[in-house]
Amino acid sequence: MREDIIQQLPYSKPFLFVDEILELSDEQIKGCYTFRNDEYFYEGHFKNNPITPGVILTECMAQIGMACFGIHLLKDTWNVDTMGVAMTSTEMNFYSPVFPGEKVTVVSDKIYFRFSKLKCKVAMYNSGGDIVAKGIVAGVAFKKEA
Amino acid sequence: MTEKELLSKLKTIITPYVQNQEGLIKLTEDTDFIKDLEINSANLVDVILDVEDEFDIEIDNDAMEKMLTVKASIEVIADKLAAK
Numbered sequence: 594m595r596e597d598i599i600q601q602l603p604y605s606k607p608f609l610f611v612d613e614i615l616e617l618s619d620e621q622i623k624g625c626y627t628f629r630n631d632e633y634f635y636e637g638h639f640k641n642n643p644i645t646p647g648v649i650l651t652e653c654m655a656q657i658g659m660a661c662f663g664i665h666l667l668k669d670t671w672n673v674d675t676m677g678v679a680m681t682s683t684e685m686n687f688y689s690p691v692f693p694g695e696k697v698t699v700v701s702d703k704i705y706f707r708f709s710k711l712k713c714k715v716a717m718y719n720s721g722g723d724i725v726a727k728g729i730v731a732g733v734a735f736k737k738e739a
Numbered sequence: 740m741t742e743k744e745l746l747s748k749l750k751t752i753i754t755p756y757v758q759n760q761e762g763l764i765k766l767t768e769d770t771d772f773i774k775d776l777e778i779n780s781a782n783l784v785d786v787i788l789d790v791e792d793e794f795d796i797e798i799d800n801d802a803m804e805k806m807l808t809v810k811a812s813i814e815v816i817a818d819k820l821a822a823k
Contacts, residue, residue, distance in 0.1 A: 681781030708803055710784040733781050 598661050601673050607633050610653035617665055620703050624657035627696040635693055645691040650717060650726050655680050658701025658715040659732045666706050667734060677737045681710070685728035689719060696720045701730075709734045740820065745813055752789045756782040768810040783807075794820060 595614045602611065616623040628645055635643035660678055664671045691697060697717050704712040712731040719725050750766060757763045758777035762770060772778045778786065787798050787806065796819035798806070806812040 679781075681779065705788065707788060708784045708800065710781055731781060733784075 595661075595665070598664050601664050601671060602656065602660055603673055603678060604656060604660075608652075610649070610656050611661060614657075614661055615698070617662075619666065622658060622662040622665070622701050623698065624661060625696060625698045626653050626657070628691060628693055630693045632693065643693050645693075645695075647685070647687050647726070650687070650691060650697075651683055651685050651728075651730070653697065654685075654699050654701070654715045654717055654726065654728075655683070655730050655732065657699040658713050659711055659730055662701055662703070662713065663706075663711045663732065663734055666703075666711065667709075671734065675737055676734055678732055678734050680730065680732045682731045683728060685726055685730075687726045688724045691719065691725055697725060704729070742813060742817070745816060746809070748793055749790070749809065749812060749816070752793060753778065753786055756786055766809065768808070768813075770809045772807055772809075772812075790816060796820060796823065 595617055598614060599611055602609065610626045611624055612626045614622065614624045634646055634649060638644060638646045659680070663678065697719055699715060699717050701713045701715045704714060710731060710733045712729065715730050716727045717725040750763075753772065753776065754763065756778045759775065762775040762777070770776060772783060772786070773780065787803050790796070790812070791798055794816055796816065798815070798819070802815045802819070806815055
């Protein structure tokens with residue numbers, strides 16, 4: 594569903610962490626991503642012990658829970674060529690590790706969307722339904738300098 | 740509400756978002772939120788939302804764009820309160 598939103602994201606490989614949007618309303622988004630076995634960061638995080646870095650989990654939550662959600666909420670205002678996005682704050686707690694090949698689901702609930710700023714409560718779950726991470730993220734959309 | 744009370748309430752609202760504490764100590768009407776207090780533009784949105792809650796008013800885009808200094812914010816808030 595809503596493949597069009599994923600097409601409008603400002604990210605590409607190897608830094609796109611959205612596979613699919615599963616559910617979407619003006620209040621909530623749900624999406625998923627499967628970490629490939631050959632993601633570039635597994636080579637160094639950690640030595641001979643690949644685990645998905647927390648910053649990447651946060652990024653995945655922001656790409657689904659903020660960027661995809663924000664593009665939906667901005668509707669026709671969003672233009673990937675002339676506008677940019679920026680993460681402006683995060684507050685995250687982590688509960689379970691995510692290993693190569695694992696599929697995660699992100700749920701993001703809108704706290705507010707005002708003046709092009711989106712603030713959300715986000716949570717990530719693994720395929721067993723266990724909580725992986727939970728917190729608050731906020732970001733803005735803005736017109737890029739010409 | 741007097742301007743002094745208004746200023747005092749505004750100061751309480753902005754305090755958690757201020758990065759430059761010295762700017763807060765030296766707060767005047769001319770204090771610029773971004774330049775003098777180092778509040779980032781994303782937190783400026785939080786300031787506006789807190790102002791809306793505190794004074795029970797609604798700030799639109801035009802008003803929000805004006806609210807970059809203490810003086811301009813007080814003017815906007817006073818106008819909105821008067822229009823209630």
